[in-house]
Amino acid sequence: MSLVRTEKLSKTFEGGRKAVDEVSLSIEEGEAFGLLGPNGAGKTTMVLMLACLLRPTTGDAWVDGASVIQDSLRVRRAIGVVPQEIALYPTLTARENLEFWSVMYDVPSRERKKRIQELLVVVGLADRQNERIDRYSGGMKRRVNIAVGLLGRPKLLILDEPTVGVDPQSRNSILETLKELNSQGLTLLYTSHYMEEVEFLCPRVAIMDQGRVIAHGTQEELRLLVGEQDAITIQLGSVPPDDILDKVHAIEGVSAAHHSEGDLTVLSNSGRRVLPAVLDQLFDAGVKVRSVAVREPNLESVFLHLTGKELRD
Ligand SMILES: Nc1ncnc2c1ncn2[C@@H]1O[C@H](COP(=O)(O)OP(=O)(O)O)[C@@H](O)[C@H]1O
Ligand SMILES: [Mg+2]
Incomplete structure (x- = not known):
């Protein structure tokens, strides 16, 4: 069974702009699925609808069998989201941020300490965990955001352009971390306008432009479209x-x-x-x-x- 399925998912904003236009696609369990498209293609709008943060105008989407419209509570339990904008408290340390978010994500209190420590190791920040976030580089902040997305032990991690504003070295380390998490069974939905990242991480890709998925398939299938x-x-x-x-x-x-x-x-x-x-x-x-x-x-x-x-x- 697919872990994610969207059926003619659409979002029209006030003023009539169709940010997402009848997108139907599915993501299998264990997959690293790429959503590739230029700025304004509708990637963030897709992510927000899947994360139950924005209500679809028409159509529906299901995550782990639960509808984003009917059953948002179950959807939210199945997913972790790494948003496009950094959502952290700048004056708190990385550990304190994770402690705060673990309460928000209902991590049982006796498990919190262990899980936070594990995640700090996963994102490579264990040795810097007691520094304030506002002293962190863009890449380090991103890595904390990824740890936050993993706090609830999601089946699906959705990442919205997580390497924008990140130096190349951190960018590679983020991509390697995600590849490793995926190889351990975590399903990924990765949005980007960087072709190289999607090529590296995602065997299957949907290409979006102006709200529509204009092509999807394996990288090889997509390349065949070019006819070269x-x-x-x-x-x-x-x-x-x-x-x-x-x-x-x-x-x-x-x-x-x-x-x-x-x-x-x-x-x-x-x-x-x-x-x-x-x-x-x-x-x-x-x-x-x-x-x-x-x-x-x-x-x-x-x-x-x-x-x-x-x-x-
Ligand atoms: N809250 C909003 N109100 C009106 N238009 C929006 C809103 N959010 C996004 N849009 C428009 O919808 C389109 C898709 O935006 P977005 O999903 O952010 O694209 P992407 O993430 O691929 O850059 C853009 O034209 C954008 O200007
Ligand atoms: Mg976006």
């Missing part, structure tokens, strides 16, 4: 035998193979999948390989292909 093939370029270190192109061409999934000036170029709908077989053929023929590069259409090219504009303005 992956190109593998292999720099050879020795002269290959005459039949090497035939052998490479015979590999399932390879649509073309060329050899010129010491470079072997292979075209395929799935460069990563055919690469090992191509290298095996070269190895069997005793050909030396100097370097390998795979160029594949990315989510940015998918967005450009579908909307005619860049993801980032």
Whole structure:
């Protein structure tokens, strides 16, 4: 069963602006699902409706079987939310903030201390927990916010652009932490306008623009929409035998193979999948390989292909 399902979920704000327009999608348990779209696409509005903080105009959504309209209490128990804006008390320490929020999240009092300590370790702040939040960097504040989102032991963690305003090093550490949490079974809904983050974290992605989901599927499925093939370029270190192109061409999934000036170029709908077989053929023929590069259409090219504009303005 899907952990999240939305059915023609829509939100029209006063003045008639359709921020979210009939979005239907589902997220399976254990998945890291990406919602990718430029500013104003409707990502935060989606998140707020799933978190029962904003009522849908029409349509509905279910989290763990509970409707956001009919059964918001059960939805809230199943989710943790890391909002776009930092929601912490600047004059309190990280630990004090977590203590405050653990009361709000009904963490049983005898479990609080242990859970807070565990979460401070998870987000890598155990050694800085007694410093005031206003002395923290943007990235550290984000990490406290992630710990807050995890306090209620949610099945689903929803993160709304959690790396905006964060330095690159903290950004990587946040993404690594989320990947680790996901590998331990936590379901993630991750919104971003950064293609690289979604590519790193989320095998399945919905691309949003102007309130609509314009495409969704696995990254590979989305890349196929562009209609461009992956190109593998292999720099050879020795002269290959005459039949090497035939052998490479015979590999399932390879649509073309060329050899010129010491470079072997292979075209395929799935460069990563055919690469090992191509290298095996070269190895069997005793050909030396100097370097390998795979160029594949990315989510940015998918967005450009579908909307005619860049993801980032
Ligand atoms: N409270 C609101 N009232 C009116 N319009 C809003 C409100 N919140 C968001 N919008 C509009 O809805 C659209 C989607 O916004 P949002 O969900 O914040 O997008 P994103 O998070 O993808 O940047 C935008 O055009 C935004 O201006
Ligand atoms: Mg937003």
